[in-house]
Amino acid sequence: MSLAMTFDERYRAIDSRDARFDGQFVTAVRSTGIYCRPSCPARTPKPSNVTFYPTSAAAHEAGYRACKRCLPEAAPGSPQWNLRGDTAGRAMRLIADGVVEREGVPGLARRLGYSPRHLTRLLTAELGAGPLALSRAHRAQTARMLLVGTDLSAADVAFSSGFASVRQFNDTIREVFGMPPLELRARRRVSRHEGPAAPAPGVTIDLALPHRGALDAPGLFSWMAARAVSGAEVATASTFARTLRLPHGPAWFELRLDDLGRVRLRAALTNLADLSTLVTRARRLFDLDADPDAVDESLAQHPELAPLVDALPGIRVPGAADPHEMLIRAMVGQQITVVAARTALTSLTAALGEDVAAFAALPSPGTGESPPPSRLFPTMAAIAERGPEVLRGPAARIRAITGAAAALADGSLTLTAGDDAVEQRAALLEMPGIGPWTADYVRMRVLADPDVFLPGDVAVRAGAGAVGLPAEARALDAWAARTAPWRSYLTAHLWHAVPPKPAAPRRVAASRIPAPSLMTTGGIS
Numbered sequence: 130m131s132l133a134m135t136f137d138e139r140y141r142a143i144d145s146r147d148a149r150f151d152g153q154f155v156t157a158v159r160s161t162g163i164y165c166r167p168s169c170p171a172r173t174p175k176p177s178n179v180t181f182y183p184t185s186a187a188a189h190e191a192g193y194r195a196c197k198r199c200l201p202e203a204a205p206g207s208p209q210w211n212l213r214g215d216t217a218g219r220a221m222r223l224i225a226d227g228v229v230e231r232e233g234v235p236g237l238a239r240r241l242g243y244s245p246r247h248l249t250r251l252l253t254a255e256l257g258a259g260p261l262a263l264s265r266a267h268r269a270q271t272a273r274m275l276l277v278g279t280d281l282s283a284a285d286v287a288f289s290s291g292f293a294s295v296r297q298f299n300d301t302i303r304e305v306f307g308m309p310p311l312e313l314r315a316r317r318r319v320s321r322h323e324g325p326a327a328p329a330p331g332v333t334i335d336l337a338l339p340h341r342g343a344l345d346a347p348g349l350f351s352w353m354a355a356r357a358v359s360g361a362e363v364a365t366a367s368t369f370a371r372t373l374r375l376p377h378g379p380a381w382f383e384l385r386l387d388d389l390g391r392v393r394l395r396a397a398l399t400n401l402a403d404l405s406t407l408v409t410r411a412r413r414l415f416d417l418d419a420d421p422d423a424v425d426e427s428l429a430q431h432p433e434l435a436p437l438v439d440a441l442p443g444i445r446v447p448g449a450a451d452p453h454e455m456l457i458r459a460m461v462g463q464q465i466t467v468v469a470a471r472t473a474l475t476s477l478t479a480a481l482g483e484d485v486a487a488f489a490a491l492p493s494p495g496t497g498e499s500p501p502p503s504r505l506f507p508t509m510a511a512i513a514e515r516g517p518e519v520l521r522g523p524a525a526r527i528r529a530i531t532g533a534a535a536a537l538a539d540g541s542l543t544l545t546a547g548d549d550a551v552e553q554r555a556a557l558l559e560m561p562g563i564g565p566w567t568a569d570y571v572r573m574r575v576l577a578d579p580d581v582f583l584p585g586d587v588a589v590r591a592g593a594g595a596v597g598l599p600a601e602a603r604a605l606d607a608w609a610a611r612t613a614p615w616r617s618y619l620t621a622h623l624w625h626a627v628p629p630k631p632a633a634p635r636r637v638a639a640s641r642i643p644a645p646s647l648m649t650t651g652g653i654s
Contacts, residue, residue: 139181143167149422151341152204155182157193163307164188169199183209186266187257194307197316202270202305203277205339206418211577212614214550216241217255220248221263222576223547227406229264230291231376240547268292269305271405276302276314278336281401283310289401334396334404337387338412342421343443346386348625349415352447355467356458359475360504361482372488372502373410373450375403379505381488382411392417397488413546413577416445424579424618431612433597437622444625446617449574452544453537454506456557459567459574460530461520473521480519481507509538529562536560550576573617582609582616592623 134142134154142150148168157164158174164185165171182188185201195201210221219241223229228237237260238248249259256263272290275281281289287298302310347366354364362371370383378399387393394411398404412418421443429438438444449455461477462470488503513535520527536542542556550572557568566585573581583589584606594600599608612619 140176144173153207155185155188155201157182157188162193163196164193165196166199166201166204169196171198182257184256186263189266190258190262195305202273205341208418208420212579216251219547220252224264224267225409226546229260234260269301276310279334285401289404291405333398336394338392338394338417340417345441345444349445356471358478361478361502361506363502370502372505374505375406377403379485380407382407410450413448414450416448419445424615427615444618444621446621448577452575453509455574456544456571459570477519478504478506481511481515509534513538533560550578579617580614583620588627589620589623592626595626595628
């Protein structure tokens with residue numbers, strides 16, 4: 130990965146203009162005072178003039194401005210922040226989620242267990258910039274995306290990006306990009322990765338979300354369609370839309386592919402200040418910051434997996450738009466099929482979720498055959514209080530679900546994208562009714578941890594047996610160790626490899642024959 134690369138390896142990457150490394154580091158050129166993405170088409174600078182930085186914020190702090198030609202801020206985010214479970218990686222995930230804008234550096238430091246001063250020292254030593262500079266760089270990236278990809282007014286862009294004032298926004302854009310905001314907008318180009326789309330009636334935002342490498346979009350949309358909670362989510366073969374609670378109010382968003390194969394985001398928000406957070410969560414949901422070339426190259430080295438990689442290049446591991454919701458969905462789905470879990474979650478949402486009437490008037494996703502989602506997934510407090518009235522199944526499981534919801538509601542259990550993986554897993558395992566499968570599945574989805582394997586999962590074992598791997602949990606787990614640090618992607622491939630369900634005998638109800646691809650020892654929600 131990029132942070133472990135030598136100077137010579139990085140220099141070869143920029144000399145070959147290798148787009149696989151875009152977003153993983155930036156190249157600062159002393160003779161020009163600018164920094165670029167690795168694939169910048171400009172002439173390769175002399176090695177003596179080059180300094181590599183892990184983040185654009187570090188380049189900003191060193192006095193460099195962004196290249197006007199390659200727009201390094203338009204690159205996908207670095208996969209390092211998911212691969213790394215250390216403080217720097219956790220901090221970057223929380224900064225991208227808008228924690229500094231909402232809680233300041235003290236809030237970020239408190240979440241990570243450090244004093245603000247020590248956290249600043251740690252991040253500066255590790256990443257070349259402190260939390261304020263890293264947050265400022267993230268705001269600049271969001272602002273550039275909105276200036277180039279939407280027709281929002283400059284003032285709306287400023288506040289949507291998290292700036293406290295239009296003046297601060299203007300000064301930052303001038304400093305980072307070497308031009309005022311409106312000039313940056315005037316230079317925008319319509320290309321495969323940039324450019325505004327025609328505004329959709331009734332939708333506040335419509336912009337492109339960049340990603341690197343191949344993208345198994347059909348697999349993502351299929352995953353979402355199988356698990357869509359009616360009322361709160363709608364999925365088709367080419368779109369996924371849902372409602373979501375954000376810090377300043379409810380939001381609606383839709384992910385789809387356009388005619389050029391770009392992932393596009395349409396969104397309506399209660400408050401534009403939540404836009405940056407929404408973009409981050411949408412990217413995490415579709416794993417858009419992954420490095421599929423590195424994943425595919427590594428997995429394809431194993432003869433048993435090479436055919437799977439060839440068949441599904443760019444496979445992604447779906448993330449979580451709401452960590453709390455993800456835990457409840459995983460617990461509801463334990464020991465039952467995906468279809469049964471979806472039915473239970475739909476009933477829970479219909480009974481305890483709240484309607485957002487404004488979203489009902491939005492354009493329907495995809496073909497328009499389904500109404501747009503206009504109901505929010507229930508709050509943890511509502512599930513804790515009224516869950517026993519709605520949930521069905523063993524009493525112990527219902528108590529476990531409502532107990533977890535109560536712990537999330539009162540703060541005795543925390544669950545965020547910035548958690549330490551080991552501590553998060555231990556905290557979940559202490560909760561009644563949560564076993565290793567659920568804790569690891571939540572870690573895979575919430576932390577976007579690329580190295581989680583689920584050897585006890587029925588579907589994983591079925592897929593493993595189908596491709597010639599050991600089907601017994603312990604032996605499979607031992608074999609999977611050789612695919613580290615990409616075991617989450619191995620898991621996704623094995624889910625896809627599950628043989629189709631055989632046709633049910635006429636005299637036996639089909640509903641009584643569980644499909645291996647839809648079952649695990651804990652469910653897949």
